[in-house]
Amino acid sequence: xxxxxxxxxxxxxxxxxxxxxxxxxxxxxxxxxxxxxxxxxxxxxxxxxxxxxxxxxxxxxxxxxxxxxxxxxxxxxxxxxxxxxxxxxxxxxxxxxxxxxxxxxxxxxxxxxxxxxxxxxxxxxxxxxxxxxxxxxxxxxxxxxxxxxxxxxxxxxxxxxxxxxxx
Amino acid sequence: xxxxxxxxxxxxxxxxxxxxxxxxxxxxxxxxxxxxxxxxxxxxxxxxxxxxxxxxxxxxxxxxxxxxxxxxxxxxxxxxxxxxxxxxxxxxxxxxxxxxxxx
Numbered sequence: 001x002x003x004x005x006x007x008x009x010x011x012x013x014x015x016x017x018x019x020x021x022x023x024x025x026x027x028x029x030x031x032x033x034x035x036x037x038x039x040x041x042x043x044x045x046x047x048x049x050x051x052x053x054x055x056x057x058x059x060x061x062x063x064x065x066x067x068x069x070x071x072x073x074x075x076x077x078x079x080x081x082x083x084x085x086x087x088x089x090x091x092x093x094x095x096x097x098x099x100x101x102x103x104x105x106x107x108x109x110x111x112x113x114x115x116x117x118x119x120x121x122x123x124x125x126x127x128x129x130x131x132x133x134x135x136x137x138x139x140x141x142x143x144x145x146x147x148x149x150x151x152x153x154x155x156x157x158x159x160x161x162x163x164x165x166x167x
Numbered sequence: 168x169x170x171x172x173x174x175x176x177x178x179x180x181x182x183x184x185x186x187x188x189x190x191x192x193x194x195x196x197x198x199x200x201x202x203x204x205x206x207x208x209x210x211x212x213x214x215x216x217x218x219x220x221x222x223x224x225x226x227x228x229x230x231x232x233x234x235x236x237x238x239x240x241x242x243x244x245x246x247x248x249x250x251x252x253x254x255x256x257x258x259x260x261x262x263x264x265x266x267x268x269x270x
Contacts, residue, residue: 033269036231038251105230105270115232118242119253 010161011040013153017166019051021061021094025101027052027167028112035119043116044153045144046126050133053125053141058109062094113143124148174199185258185265189223192262201260204252208260212248214239216261223263229254230268 012034016027027043034041051057065071065084071093073079083089098108107115113123125140125147137147157164171180174195179187184200186192197216201208208216218239222229231254235242242253249256254266 029269032231036253036255105232105268107232107270111232115235115242118235119246 007161009034009039009163011042011157011159012163012165013042013044013157014165014167015044015046015153016049016052017047019048019057019061021063021097023167024049024052024058024061024109025106025112028109028116029106030165030167031121032112032116032119035116035121041116041121042124042153042156043121044124044126044148044150046129046150050125050129050135050140052109053113053123053144054135054139055110055141056139058113058141060094061109062090063097065090065093110141110143113141117143117145124153126150126153181265183265186262189220189262189264192220196262197260200262204256204260206249206256206260209248211240211244212257212260215245215248215257219257219261219263223261228268229258229266230270232270 012030014027014031016024018024027049031041031043045053051061063071065079066081068084071079071084084093102108106112117123123141123144125144127147127149130140130147137144140147169180169182170177171184172178174193176191176193176196178191178196181187186196194213197213198208201212206212215234218234218237219229222233231242231245234240234245234254240248245253245257249260258264258266
């Protein structure tokens with residue numbers, strides 16, 4: 001079939017429901033990438049994902065050092081689960097990871113959110129989760145435009161060149 | 168790779184229209200590529216373009232964050248100057264390779 005019309009993506013709607021460093025960053029990198037490509041972008045943070053947009057927690061996200069089979073020591077040896085459970089280890093490992101990300105020009109979460117909204121992306125918090133964690137609008141990053149229900153979020157996902165991504 | 172005539176100059180371009188050799192670039196070429204993208208170049212655009220070219224010449228990789236911190240423009244302005252392609256379109260107009268960074 002020649003002359004097949006290309007149908008580029010026009011809108012992405014992302015849902016981030018987990019609060020580990022890698023889950024939040026996966027969402028942020030994809031959201032920022034979409035904005036940079038000129039794709040309309042909506043991001044919905046829910047459940048533990050709210051940590052990624054809560055002022056107190058967003059710049060101190062952790063990666064799990066236990067129950068994470070992909071975790072390696074520097075040098076590549078497997079990271080013993082027993083070690084991962086010791087106090088302070090998860091903090092130290094997460095700090096190291098954030099440093100390595102910074103070296104690749106990956107910004108801290110607050111700045112990443114600013115980059116996304118500067119390009120016209122929109123950040124939402126899930127109402128149900130906000131209520132459940134007893135958070136208020138002022139606890140959340142200033143880049144969060146609104147606290148909405150999942151129904152309202154789906155309304156934002158209209159259009160036949162729209163994709164929903166769940167991370 | 169293909170040869171394309173832009174602003175009366177024969178230049179080599181990639182499949183998606185980026186200049187193969189940044190030394191074949193001149194301001195008229197920039198203006199014509201910009202026009203194709205629907206952008207009318209101003210002095211501010213050229214400030215960004217010159218910054219991108221300098222950094223590329225120096226062998227430095229570019230990210231939108233770096234441009235935003237350059238002191239030339241902030242990220243919001245960059246999106247205003249090059250709508251829907253702050254790094255991609257500006258690179259194309261600047262005659263430098265397509266950005267390879269994800270940020």
